[in-house]
Amino acid sequence: MGLTDLLFLALSAVAILSGWRVFATDSMVRASFLLLLSFVAVGLIIVMLAAPYIGVATVFMMAVEMMVMALFMVMFMMNPAGLNPMMMVHQHRFSIVAGVLAFAGLTAAILFTSFPKIPVDPSTPVVHDLGIELLGPSMLIFETAGVTLLATMIGSVILSSRSGRFGMADQGSRPPGLEPDGEPAGRQPEAGNGHHHHH
Amino acid sequence: MTLATVLIVAAALIGIGLYGALSQQSFVMLMMGLELMLNGGLLAVIGLWANTMGGAPEGQLLAIIIMAVMAVDMAIGFALVTAVYRKRQADVTESLTTMKH
Known part of the structure; x- marks a missing residue:
């Protein structure tokens, strides 16, 4: 096993483990940085696979994207500092089964397919x-x-x-009711006195 | 580092991402699952390109398209999260039931 293989193993372990920890950590900000770690590991594997441009571009793009994501995480976070345990899941067992099935199915497909072997010439x-x-x-x-x-x-x-530039798109409009003469559906018109919020 | 091992790592990322996208209640966490699946897809595309295409540049082009999809997914996803929060004060999937059934 050469250095390349060891490096690949280490990077794949980082990519998969941090990808899994994204959904197991208590803080959403930490989750976005773990996702960034997973992306960086995948980017480095891509560099090792003779695609330096794509790999480096992935790292740069994801670094910026995860910073934006961390900002959104702060805005929408339930559990700011990750001090309390957080497990916000639904249909948990079904999701685990679906994830494992997807992995098993794809792995079976990989192992039972004979791919052509035409590697990139290193001088390309x-x-x-x-x-x-x-x-x-x-x-x-x-x-x-x-x-x-x-x-x-x-x-x-x-x-x-x-x-929009000229106020709410549906300003002054009254949507039809869900039933005849019923309450208007959707957003309720703001109550009287022309008080508007400007932001 | 063979093609099969690279593809298996990609499959693991796709499986974890699918688990996250299906199980998370928070919209933003759900989107992280989608991103992780695209991450696996990107790795699989580059793995196949490097080992089976002899370096034909179209394979790298497909990877660039996947990166564009990632950016679109993030931008439109966050815009939708913001729009939904503004209309409904909702940030978990359970709060949106009007489109159900």
Whole structure:
């Protein structure tokens, strides 16, 4: 067993154990940092697999993403300092069975499939090839990802903003009732006196 | 480090992520399960690319698409969490029952 194998074993152990601890820790902030640890380990495995660009990009992207996630964790956290035991789960047994079944099924599929063996030639300039591919033959796919991200930005602003530029989108409207002459469905109009919150 | 071991690690990450996504009550923890599953998917794609495709660049392109999916998942997920919290003061899945049945 060479150094590569030992490193791979250590990194996979870190990735899997920290991935599991995400759902076993008491503090949500700690959970997001454990998830970051799992991502970093996977990123390093990817670097070892001859894809340095993807691996490093994963580490950078996840570092930023998990910082944002930690902020959201603080905002939505039940148990700020992780001082009390936290176990917020439903359908727990079903979920364990589903997770184990997914792992067993995928592992069986892996072990019983004969994959072709065409490893990357170490002398291949993989990052260069990726760049040529991104801005060459697969440019439309790459651009589609860019447009998707733009749509995501617009969508997340629309979803998370309190109101549009000209006030609530449904201001002054009265949604129809669920039954004839019933209470209006959905958000109740604010009670009188034109008092509005501005944020 | 063979292809099978890499794929088994990826399968373990997908299994843990599936457990998290199905079992967690809090929206944000649920999203961490989804991210972990995508993490496993990314590792599997790169493992297959490195061992079975002889370095064809399209495999790395697929990995980049998966990373874009991760970003979209995070951004839209948090926006939805914020929107739901604003409308319903809800931050656990049990609070949303209007779409049930």
